Amino acid sequence: MALRASADIVVAGTAMTRFGRHPERGLADLAVEAAGAALADAALAAEDVDALYLGTFLGRSLQGQGVLASVVAQRLGLGPVPTTVVEGACASGGIALRHGVLACRAGAARVVLCVGVDQMTNAPTPAVTTGLAEAFEAGVDRELGLTFPGFFGLVASAHAARYGTTRDHLSAVSVKNRGHGAGNPDAIFATPVDLATVSAARPIADPLRLYDCSPIADGAAAAVVCQRADAPRPGRSIAVLACEQGSGPAATAAVEDLCTFRATTAAATAAYRNASVAPSDVDVVELHDCFTIAEIVDSEDLGVLPRGEAAEAIAAHATRLGGEAATVNPSGGLLSRGHPVGATGLAQIHELVCQLRGEARNQVPGARVALAHNLGGSGATASVTLLAA
Amino acid sequence: MALRASADIVVAGTAMTRFGRHPERGLADLAVEAAGAALADAALAAEDVDALYLGTFLGRSLQGQGVLASVVAQRLGLGPVPTTVVEGACASGGIALRHGVLACRAGAARVVLCVGVDQMTNAPTPAVTTGLAEAFEAGVDRELGLTFPGFFGLVASAHAARYGTTRDHLSAVSVKNRGHGAGNPDAIFATPVDLATVSAARPIADPLRLYDCSPIADGAAAAVVCQRADAPRPGRSIAVLACEQGSGPAATAAVEDLCTFRATTAAATAAYRNASVAPSDVDVVELHDCFTIAEIVDSEDLGVLPRGEAAEAIAAHATRLGGEAATVNPSGGLLSRGHPVGATGLAQIHELVCQLRGEARNQVPGARVALAHNLGGSGATASVTLLAA
Numbered sequence: 001m002a003l004r005a006s007a008d009i010v011v012a013g014t015a016m017t018r019f020g021r022h023p024e025r026g027l028a029d030l031a032v033e034a035a036g037a038a039l040a041d042a043a044l045a046a047e048d049v050d051a052l053y054l055g056t057f058l059g060r061s062l063q064g065q066g067v068l069a070s071v072v073a074q075r076l077g078l079g080p081v082p083t084t085v086v087e088g089a090c091a092s093g094g095i096a097l098r099h100g101v102l103a104c105r106a107g108a109a110r111v112v113l114c115v116g117v118d119q120m121t122n123a124p125t126p127a128v129t130t131g132l133a134e135a136f137e138a139g140v141d142r143e144l145g146l147t148f149p150g151f152f153g154l155v156a157s158a159h160a161a162r163y164g165t166t167r168d169h170l171s172a173v174s175v176k177n178r179g180h181g182a183g184n185p186d187a188i189f190a191t192p193v194d195l196a197t198v199s200a201a202r203p204i205a206d207p208l209r210l211y212d213c214s215p216i217a218d219g220a221a222a223a224v225v226c227q228r229a230d231a232p233r234p235g236r237s238i239a240v241l242a243c244e245q246g247s248g249p250a251a252t253a254a255v256e257d258l259c260t261f262r263a264t265t266a267a268a269t270a271a272y273r274n275a276s277v278a279p280s281d282v283d284v285v286e287l288h289d290c291f292t293i294a295e296i297v298d299s300e301d302l303g304v305l306p307r308g309e310a311a312e313a314i315a316a317h318a319t320r321l322g323g324e325a326a327t328v329n330p331s332g333g334l335l336s337r338g339h340p341v342g343a344t345g346l347a348q349i350h351e352l353v354c355q356l357r358g359e360a361r362n363q364v365p366g367a368r369v370a371l372a373h374n375l376g377g378s379g380a381t382a383s384v385t386l387l388a389a
Numbered sequence: 390m391a392l393r394a395s396a397d398i399v400v401a402g403t404a405m406t407r408f409g410r411h412p413e414r415g416l417a418d419l420a421v422e423a424a425g426a427a428l429a430d431a432a433l434a435a436e437d438v439d440a441l442y443l444g445t446f447l448g449r450s451l452q453g454q455g456v457l458a459s460v461v462a463q464r465l466g467l468g469p470v471p472t473t474v475v476e477g478a479c480a481s482g483g484i485a486l487r488h489g490v491l492a493c494r495a496g497a498a499r500v501v502l503c504v505g506v507d508q509m510t511n512a513p514t515p516a517v518t519t520g521l522a523e524a525f526e527a528g529v530d531r532e533l534g535l536t537f538p539g540f541f542g543l544v545a546s547a548h549a550a551r552y553g554t555t556r557d558h559l560s561a562v563s564v565k566n567r568g569h570g571a572g573n574p575d576a577i578f579a580t581p582v583d584l585a586t587v588s589a590a591r592p593i594a595d596p597l598r599l600y601d602c603s604p605i606a607d608g609a610a611a612a613v614v615c616q617r618a619d620a621p622r623p624g625r626s627i628a629v630l631a632c633e634q635g636s637g638p639a640a641t642a643a644v645e646d647l648c649t650f651r652a653t654t655a656a657a658t659a660a661y662r663n664a665s666v667a668p669s670d671v672d673v674v675e676l677h678d679c680f681t682i683a684e685i686v687d688s689e690d691l692g693v694l695p696r697g698e699a700a701e702a703i704a705a706h707a708t709r710l711g712g713e714a715a716t717v718n719p720s721g722g723l724l725s726r727g728h729p730v731g732a733t734g735l736a737q738i739h740e741l742v743c744q745l746r747g748e749a750r751n752q753v754p755g756a757r758v759a760l761a762h763n764l765g766g767s768g769a770t771a772s773v774t775l776l777a778a
Binding site for chain 1: 415416417441449450452453454455456458460462463467468469470471472473474477478487488491492497519524526527528633634635636637639643651654655766769770
């Protein structure tokens with residue numbers, strides 16, 4: 001099926017809160033901060049906004065807050081515009097962006113505010129674990145005690161068995177991303193780690209160890225989407241070449257192959273086709289490294305690195321800033337920045353917009369084409385967005 | 390802002406489960422039943438579906454199920470298509486439909502399955518009450534003990550003070566809708582009630598009594614949306630003239646006027662404008678009678694009856710089948726059918742599609758234009774859809 005290109009739609013502004021602990025603030029406070037800053041970055045005001053999409057995954061489980069899109073719209077002083085909460089587990093932020101793009105493409109809105117938010121550090125750890133496990137299909141995995149570190153441990157074991165992925169391969173992902181994240185003022189972990197530390201850290205879910213896992217956090221991120229003609233700062237606006245979604249099983253027994261995510265490959269295939277872009281055209285990538293093994297699988301699923309060769313290539317620094325492949329997670333990724341789940345997809349967009357404006361902290365020289373990849377649950381959903389300067 | 394018309398988009402098929410108690414079945418089971426039946430009604434198959442939107446409000450609170458759109462898509466055997474959960478409290482079903490329409494208008498999908506579902510009767514009543522209160526903004530109303538019957542009791546008191554709305558006016562809404570719903574095989578309450586019984590029923594939240602309140606229920610409803618050219622049965626397909634959303638406060642203290650819902654008026658204004666339809670053109674309406682007073686306010690907000698005159702007109706049978714105004718809630722509405730919250734918006738669409746096909750149980754003779762209105766929370770969000778034969 002031929003889909004229309006989105007090249008006339010732009011991201012006109014982005015922002016994020018610091019990802020970390022915000023015990024003194026509420027879910028809506030964080031969302032309002034990021035949304036207001038994204039509007040300011042776009043040089044737009046509350047009265048310019050025609051619709052709001054808000055992605056959150058744990059807002060219901062941990063804060064018991066429904067209709068959060070309306071709550072945030074009221075706090076921002078928007079008019080009586082359409083406000084919609086979208087949920088796709090940890091891909092909720094990427095899905096919020098996609099629906100901003102769709103609303104513009106459909107002619108239903110000129111300017112759309114897309115916000116992602118979650119607040120996790122106030123809750124007891126068991127509540128967070130239980131809340132995150134709502135991304136598994138009820139009835140099997142979670143009743144058997146499977147957690148997300150456990151699921152990605154299975155992925156790591158499967159990848160090791162098929163491709164020979166080693167402990168040091170996993171560690172190299174963490175070392176790279178913590179290196180990229182060093183000094184990032186928005187990150188929860190802004191210090192580097194070395195290979196020996198990562199490989200010897202305490203076990204979490206075999207074979208994954210502490211630094212293989214992205215940290216929970218509180219935070220929000222936002223993007224303003226509109227037609228280029230409606231962007232007050234067209235020169236600072238970044239084209240959305242494609243913004244696609246895919247889906248897959250939410251139950252581990254239904255996953256045919258643990259070394260790939262069908263949701264990612266479906267979204268990536270659609271995005272590359274609709275943007276007329278090849279993986280080799282991409283200069284900079286923010287992908288969903290919720291665990292080190294996820295970055296290896298994602299890099300292969302997205303075509304950033306060849307299938308079965310990603311682990312070795314990452315260890316050889318191919319995706320490090322200045323490496324021979326596209327730079328992956330120059331922000332530090334989820335492993336460094338932290339993963340307030342609903343916010344992650346829009347934090348990725350914020351980093352890539354900075355890259356394509358030439359203003360990033362870890363600037364990829366001459367970056368022209370960027371890819372964001374946000375994964376939900378054990379591959380139940382994923383979004384892939386292609387942006388261009 | 391000029392918006393594009395949606396007149397090329399149709400509802401190609403609809404279905405609903407019986408609304409009632411389904412203790413032996415899960416949330417996904419109900420959604421799959423309605424979705425499969427809607428596809429069959431459209432003469433389409435799982436492989437034809439390009440995207441799935443699922444509206445649920447209590448799926449997280451009561452069943453702890455995230456990514457339900459992906460779970461349902463897998464169960465239906467869809468491909469790796471975009472799957473999105475949308476949430477806008479009790480308007481989640483109407484919002485799911487709207488996003489099916491937007492995805493088609495944006496050219497992102499040819500055929501979209503829109504599903505609404507909730508399962509409420511398995512849970513203890515306090516859990517249901519707490520879950521529903523997640524539609525209030527955290528921090529004030531619910532911490533003070535306000536519930537939705539309490540909120541709509543305030544609305545009834547305000548309406549009585551301004552317009553002289555009486556106990557018998559409220560009761561007349563229940564009598565009409567229970568009369569319309571009598572014999573409806575899909576309804577939880579398929580028997581009529583008389584005015585004396587309604588007016589003397591036990592108090593729930595002053596001035597509201599038992600039969601002023603829609604019953605909780607389990608159930609699902611679904612609609613298939615596509616371009617008319619993609620509908621295998623174009624003659625049975627119903628045009629979507631407009632499908633709009635509005636928003637308002639989720640905190641009672643922020644509601645400027647308890648006798649109107651800003652979310653409804655914003656959505657209705659946009660829908661009438663975009664469809665080039667006047668309220669007087671509408672033949673049949675399914676509106677959000679979560680409480681009797683809501684039908685009175687909604688009828689005024691939608692322009693079905695003049696402001697301040699709805700209570701008297703309803704009592705004089707203007708909106709009863711065969712009355713002089715548009716027929717309102719020929720299905721029996723939420724008061725008779727029951728209100729499995731996420732499913733309601735799509736059950737309304739199912740009834741109106743039957744009406745516009747000339748196949749409804751309580752057929753409005755010659756019905757050509759229909760309106761569906763779905764309200765979320767205390768007016769935090771609303772959707773208004775205009776359909777035409």
